[in-house]
Amino acid sequence: MVVEVVQKQRRSRGKNKAPKWTKPDDGVVSVMVLPLAVTDPGDLARLRKLFGAMWSIKRAVQRDARAKVDAYWTAYRERGRDGAKAVRQRLGLSRESLERCAYRHLEDSAHLKHHASKALAMHMADEVWNGVSRHLFSDATGHRSGRPKIGRPYDFTRIPGRARSHTTVNKWETFRLAGTLAGHLTAYADGGPYALMQPRRMPKPTVPYGQVPTGKLTAAGTARMRKATWWDHTGPLAVVFAGGPDSHRADLVLPVRIPQRPGQWKRVQHFLGNPDHWHKVDLVRRRKASAPSGWVYEAHLMVLSPGYSSPTVRRMREQAAALNRVGGVDGNVSNLSVVSFPALLDGGTPISTEITLADTEALKLEKEARKRRGRARALERSRRATNTAQYGLSKRQAVRAARRSENGLKPKAVHVPGGARAARSNGVPKQAYRQDRLSGSYRETRARQAEAATSAAEHRRHRARLVARQIIAAHGPVLVVEDCDIRTWYRLWGKRLSQTTPGMLIAALTVECKAAGGRLMRASTWSTALSQHCLCGERIRKTLRDRDHECPACGLVGKRDLVSAALAAFVRFTDVDDPKSAYLDTALSRQAQITYTQALEEALRESTTPSPNILPGAGRVAVPRQHRLGTSAPRTAEQRGRTTPDETPRGAHAGTFDSRPGRNPQLTLW
Structure with a gap:
C-alpha cells in the first residue's frame, strides 16, 4: 500500500495589488540624531537586553550566511553547469531565505522572544543580506566586498527599525516617534529667556487616557469611540517600542531631548516640524564611560526631505x-x-x-596620540594584572627573582608580569584573549578609549x-x-x-x-x-x-x-x-x-x-x-x-570672508 504524502505549502498573502509607494523628491532623505534621555534603571536594563538579543540574532544569521557563502564558492562545478542563480536558490542565498533563518532562530530560542520581535529580526536579516550581496555581486567598477565577518558585541551599536507606511494610517510597527514639536515646546517652555528649557531628568510621557472619536457614526447617529493610543499623543516627543513581543509587557517609552542651543531652533523645525515626513527610526547606542550603563542611546530619525543648511552656508x-x-x-x-x-x-x-x-593642530594631535598610547598601556597593564597566569616574567623580573633565590630571600609576588604571553610552539596563545578576565577599570578605560x-x-x-x-x-x-x-x-x-x-x-x-x-x-x-x-x-x-x-x-x-x-x-x-x-x-x-x-x-x-x-x-x-x-x-x-598693474597685491585678501552681496568672494583658508 502506497501512501501519498502531500506537503503543505507555505501560505503567503500574494503580490500586492496596490501601486508601489516611492520616495518623493527623487528619493532625497536626511537623518537627524535625537538624544534619548533614559534615566530609569528599568528602561536601561531593558535596552541592554534588547541590544543583547538583537546581537544574538545577527550573529546567528551571519554564521548561517557565511556557511552558505562558503558552500557557494566551493560549488564551482555546479555553478558552471547549472548557473550561479540556481546554486544560490538551492543554498538559500537570498533576502527571503535569510529572513526565514532569523525567524527560526527567534522562534527556537526560549529567551529571545521576550525581548525582540519578528519585525526587528526581519530587518536585522536584511542588514546581513546587504553585506552578503556586496560580496556576491560586484559594483559598477567591478569590485566586490570581502567575505562577511562576524564582529564583536561592543561593535554592535545599531538596531534598524521598520519604516512607517505612508499609504496606511497609523502603521509603524517597530520604533515610532510619538508626539509633536508644538507639544514638546508647550511642555518645556517656561517663559524664561530661552524658548526651550528641558530638565536634566526628563519625565516619561504617558499614553493619553480616555476615549477619542473614530470619525464614524453608530446606528443611533452618535460618534463611535475607541480607546486612546500613542497615535493620539500630541505632547512631548518620545520614541516608543509599543508592547514588544510579549503582550503583557508595558510599552518602552524613551523621552527625546531636542537640541536647545542658540541657533538650533530652525534646524529642529526643519526636521521635526512636519510629522508626515518622518519615515523611519533606528535605535543607536554610543559608548560613554560617564553614563550609568556605559552607553548613551540615540534615535536616528530618517526624514523624507533634504538636509538642513544654514542661511550662511546656502549664501x-x-x-x-x-x-x-x-x-x-x-x-x-x-x-x-x-x-x-x-x-x-x-x-x-x-x-x-x-x-x-x-603647528597648533600638529601639537594637538601629538597630545591626543600620547593620551591614546597611555590608555593602551593602561589596558595592557590591567589585562596582565588580572590574568597573571597567562604571562611570563620579563628579563628584569626574572633576574631579580633569580637574585633573591640565590640570596635565600623569599620570592616576591609579581602583580603585573612583563613577559610574553604563554603560547604554543606555533606562536598561538594557549588561552584566547576573549576568555581573559577583565576588571571594571579595564572596561571603563576601554569605554573612554572608544569615546x-x-x-x-x-x-x-x-x-x-x-x-x-x-x-x-x-x-x-x-x-x-x-x-x-x-x-x-x-x-x-x-x-x-x-x-x-x-x-x-x-x-x-x-x-x-x-x-x-x-x-x-x-x-x-x-x-x-x-x-x-x-x-x-x-x-x-x-x-x-x-x-x-x-x-x-x-x-x-x-x-x-x-x-x-x-x-x-x-x-x-x-x-x-x-x-x-x-x-x-x-x-x-x-x-x-x-x-x-x-x-x-x-x-x-x-x-x-x-x-x-x-x-x-x-x-x-x-x-x-x-x-x-x-x-x-x-x-x-x-x-x-x-609686479604688474593688474596683479593683486599680497595681503590684499588677508581677511575674513564677507558674504554680503557685492563683496569680494575670494575667501582664504585659515
Missing part, C-alpha cells in the same frame, strides 16, 4: 556657483593643493591654496566640511582631482595620513561641489600624468623626491603640487563619469600660461589666499609668517620688478 554656495571658475586639486600625503582659473580665461587672476597641517576615538573622528569630519566649504567659496564648485586610491598610501605613510586626512577632505569636497551645483571630477593618472608635465606641454620626469618643478623649455618654476593642481584645471573628459577618458588639453594650459604670466608664477610659488584668522577645530593654509600675522613684509627688488 556661500550660491556665491561659489556664481564665480564661473574651474580649478584643479592635487592631494598629497602632507598637503592639499588647489589652483583655479577663470573659466573662459578672460580677465581675473589665477589663485592658489595650499592646505597643510598647522575619544569617536570624538576625534567627528572632529576630523567637521574640519573637512569647513575646509571644503572655504575651498569652493574661493575656487568655485567645478574641480578636477586625480583618481588615486589613497588606501594604498597607508602602507608607507599611514601615520601622516591619519593626521592630514586627504581622503576625507576630497570626500567632503565631492559633497560640497554637488551641493553648490558643480561637480568634483576624477581623472585617471595613467592618461594624464599631471606631475610629469608642464603647462607649456613639455614632459618633465620627476621622482617622488623632487618636490619642485623646473621646466627647461619655458623656465616655469614652482611647487610640484601646485603645478599639478594647475594642470588638473585643464583636464578634459570624453565621458565625465569615466576617469580613463580624461586627457590633458596642453593648448589651453599654454594659453593660460601666456595670459597670466607673472600672476601664474606667483600662484605656483606659494598660496595666494592667506588668512591670519584661525578658527577652533579647523585647518589653515601654510603661508609665510608675515601673512599669518596679518602684516606684509617689504618686497625685494626682483619681486617689485615682476
Whole structure:
C-alpha cells in the first residue's frame, strides 16, 4: 500500500495589488540624531537586553550566511553547469531565505522572544543580506566586498527599525516617534529667556487616557469611540517600542531631548516640524564611560526631505556657483593643493591654496596620540594584572627573582608580569584573549578609549566640511582631482595620513561641489600624468623626491603640487563619469600660461589666499609668517620688478570672508 504524502505549502498573502509607494523628491532623505534621555534603571536594563538579543540574532544569521557563502564558492562545478542563480536558490542565498533563518532562530530560542520581535529580526536579516550581496555581486567598477565577518558585541551599536507606511494610517510597527514639536515646546517652555528649557531628568510621557472619536457614526447617529493610543499623543516627543513581543509587557517609552542651543531652533523645525515626513527610526547606542550603563542611546530619525543648511552656508554656495571658475586639486600625503582659473580665461587672476597641517593642530594631535598610547598601556597593564597566569616574567623580573633565590630571600609576588604571553610552539596563545578576565577599570578605560576615538573622528569630519566649504567659496564648485586610491598610501605613510586626512577632505569636497551645483571630477593618472608635465606641454620626469618643478623649455618654476593642481584645471573628459577618458588639453594650459604670466608664477610659488584668522577645530593654509600675522613684509627688488598693474597685491585678501552681496568672494583658508 502506497501512501501519498502531500506537503503543505507555505501560505503567503500574494503580490500586492496596490501601486508601489516611492520616495518623493527623487528619493532625497536626511537623518537627524535625537538624544534619548533614559534615566530609569528599568528602561536601561531593558535596552541592554534588547541590544543583547538583537546581537544574538545577527550573529546567528551571519554564521548561517557565511556557511552558505562558503558552500557557494566551493560549488564551482555546479555553478558552471547549472548557473550561479540556481546554486544560490538551492543554498538559500537570498533576502527571503535569510529572513526565514532569523525567524527560526527567534522562534527556537526560549529567551529571545521576550525581548525582540519578528519585525526587528526581519530587518536585522536584511542588514546581513546587504553585506552578503556586496560580496556576491560586484559594483559598477567591478569590485566586490570581502567575505562577511562576524564582529564583536561592543561593535554592535545599531538596531534598524521598520519604516512607517505612508499609504496606511497609523502603521509603524517597530520604533515610532510619538508626539509633536508644538507639544514638546508647550511642555518645556517656561517663559524664561530661552524658548526651550528641558530638565536634566526628563519625565516619561504617558499614553493619553480616555476615549477619542473614530470619525464614524453608530446606528443611533452618535460618534463611535475607541480607546486612546500613542497615535493620539500630541505632547512631548518620545520614541516608543509599543508592547514588544510579549503582550503583557508595558510599552518602552524613551523621552527625546531636542537640541536647545542658540541657533538650533530652525534646524529642529526643519526636521521635526512636519510629522508626515518622518519615515523611519533606528535605535543607536554610543559608548560613554560617564553614563550609568556605559552607553548613551540615540534615535536616528530618517526624514523624507533634504538636509538642513544654514542661511550662511546656502549664501556661500550660491556665491561659489556664481564665480564661473574651474580649478584643479592635487592631494598629497602632507598637503592639499588647489589652483583655479577663470573659466573662459578672460580677465581675473589665477589663485592658489595650499592646505597643510598647522603647528597648533600638529601639537594637538601629538597630545591626543600620547593620551591614546597611555590608555593602551593602561589596558595592557590591567589585562596582565588580572590574568597573571597567562604571562611570563620579563628579563628584569626574572633576574631579580633569580637574585633573591640565590640570596635565600623569599620570592616576591609579581602583580603585573612583563613577559610574553604563554603560547604554543606555533606562536598561538594557549588561552584566547576573549576568555581573559577583565576588571571594571579595564572596561571603563576601554569605554573612554572608544569615546575619544569617536570624538576625534567627528572632529576630523567637521574640519573637512569647513575646509571644503572655504575651498569652493574661493575656487568655485567645478574641480578636477586625480583618481588615486589613497588606501594604498597607508602602507608607507599611514601615520601622516591619519593626521592630514586627504581622503576625507576630497570626500567632503565631492559633497560640497554637488551641493553648490558643480561637480568634483576624477581623472585617471595613467592618461594624464599631471606631475610629469608642464603647462607649456613639455614632459618633465620627476621622482617622488623632487618636490619642485623646473621646466627647461619655458623656465616655469614652482611647487610640484601646485603645478599639478594647475594642470588638473585643464583636464578634459570624453565621458565625465569615466576617469580613463580624461586627457590633458596642453593648448589651453599654454594659453593660460601666456595670459597670466607673472600672476601664474606667483600662484605656483606659494598660496595666494592667506588668512591670519584661525578658527577652533579647523585647518589653515601654510603661508609665510608675515601673512599669518596679518602684516606684509617689504618686497625685494626682483619681486617689485615682476609686479604688474593688474596683479593683486599680497595681503590684499588677508581677511575674513564677507558674504554680503557685492563683496569680494575670494575667501582664504585659515
